Amino acid sequence: MSSTLVETRLSAVAAGERPVEEAIQKADVLIEALRWIRQFRDKVTVIKLGGSVMEDPNALRHLLVDIVFMETVGMRPIVVHGAGAAISRAMADAGIEPRFIHGRRYTDAATLDIVADVLAGQVNDDIVRKIEELGGRAAPLTFRTTPVLYGEKLQLNDDDGLPIDLGYVGHVTRVDRTTLDNLCYAGIVPVIPSMCWTEDKQQRLNVNADTAATAVAQAVGAEKLVFLSDVNGVRTDKDDPGSLIHSLDREEGRRLIAEGVIGAGMIPKVEACLETLDRGVRKVHIIDGRIRHSLLLEVYTSQGVGTEIIRRD
Numbered sequence: 001m002s003s004t005l006v007e008t009r010l011s012a013v014a015a016g017e018r019p020v021e022e023a024i025q026k027a028d029v030l031i032e033a034l035r036w037i038r039q040f041r042d043k044v045t046v047i048k049l050g051g052s053v054m055e056d057p058n059a060l061r062h063l064l065v066d067i068v069f070m071e072t073v074g075m076r077p078i079v080v081h082g083a084g085a086a087i088s089r090a091m092a093d094a095g096i097e098p099r100f101i102h103g104r105r106y107t108d109a110a111t112l113d114i115v116a117d118v119l120a121g122q123v124n125d126d127i128v129r130k131i132e133e134l135g136g137r138a139a140p141l142t143f144r145t146t147p148v149l150y151g152e153k154l155q156l157n158d159d160d161g162l163p164i165d166l167g168y169v170g171h172v173t174r175v176d177r178t179t180l181d182n183l184c185y186a187g188i189v190p191v192i193p194s195m196c197w198t199e200d201k202q203q204r205l206n207v208n209a210d211t212a213a214t215a216v217a218q219a220v221g222a223e224k225l226v227f228l229s230d231v232n233g234v235r236t237d238k239d240d241p242g243s244l245i246h247s248l249d250r251e252e253g254r255r256l257i258a259e260g261v262i263g264a265g266m267i268p269k270v271e272a273c274l275e276t277l278d279r280g281v282r283k284v285h286i287i288d289g290r291i292r293h294s295l296l297l298e299v300y301t302s303q304g305v306g307t308e309i310i311r312r313d
Helices: 003-040 051-055 057-072 084-093 109-133 177-185 209-220 250-258 267-278 294-300
Strands: 044-049 076-081 138-140 149-153 170-175 189-193 195-198 204-206 224-229 247-249 283-288 307-310
Touching: 003 294, 044 057, 044 209, 051 057, 051 084, 051 224, 057 076, 057 109, 057 189, 057 294, 076 109, 076 177, 076 209, 084 109, 109 138, 109 189, 109 195, 109 204, 149 204, 149 209, 170 195, 170 209, 177 189, 177 209, 209 224, 209 267, 224 267, 224 294, 247 250, 250 267, 267 283, 267 307, 283 294
Parallel strands: 044 076, 044 224, 076 189, 138 189, 149 195, 224 283, 247 307
Antiparallel strands: 149 170, 195 204, 283 307
16 A cells, blocks of 8 residues: 555544544533533522623623523523723713712713613613523613612712712612512523612612622622623732632732732722622632633633632631
């Protein structure tokens, strides 16, 4: 047999083996995920969407695919979202200059109307529609449909103890858990914008999306709260993605803050995560939402792609 013929047959055999090997690798991935699928079945995960993810249609689509997958295999995802960049663009179009005080958007009456239109209208509707286009079911929970967040005006003081005027900015004091439980039980993904009503339903308030997601996670006793960030998690060197810390407990987190290992930009988010753990949520994750399928990789693989902050107890 000529060497040319032998090489041709070997190439054909190798070509036939490659699809089998690829299929086996896919099966291995599913087997690894099976453990986590069983563990988290019927457990609630609150996912906070915001930041650059909302500005990247491709990244957003992959995250919504992940959310549909999670619901399909028995998890109960709840989405809480902001829309800061879109709101700022709409304000610019209206000739309104954005103002931020202590990291919060000053919200006068004109700004509140824009926030409501963009956040509880355009963006919320878009997320719900895309989830349904991907084969899932979703419910918009806004003041225009079924509100689930209630609160009051946020009161902050300056360094002299004097009150700071933030306009119509609030914080969540009550979450309608019954509505969320019923939707999750029915296999419907709740989609919640970061706005709330006052208890008398006379005033809408703009709410920070991180704190809104935290309030929801605490109210429903979530297994997980996932923050989508522009970095891959907590790092020992903020400029080196390879220095990612995959897992922290509360004590380690506080120690790293005290030692200056966790940098200034990450400190508020980590402190918010630690506070969330203290209020009953079992795990908080910080992941880079721009990584394709980062949500599935974090939840359904042993290593994960971000930082999980956990209660050791």
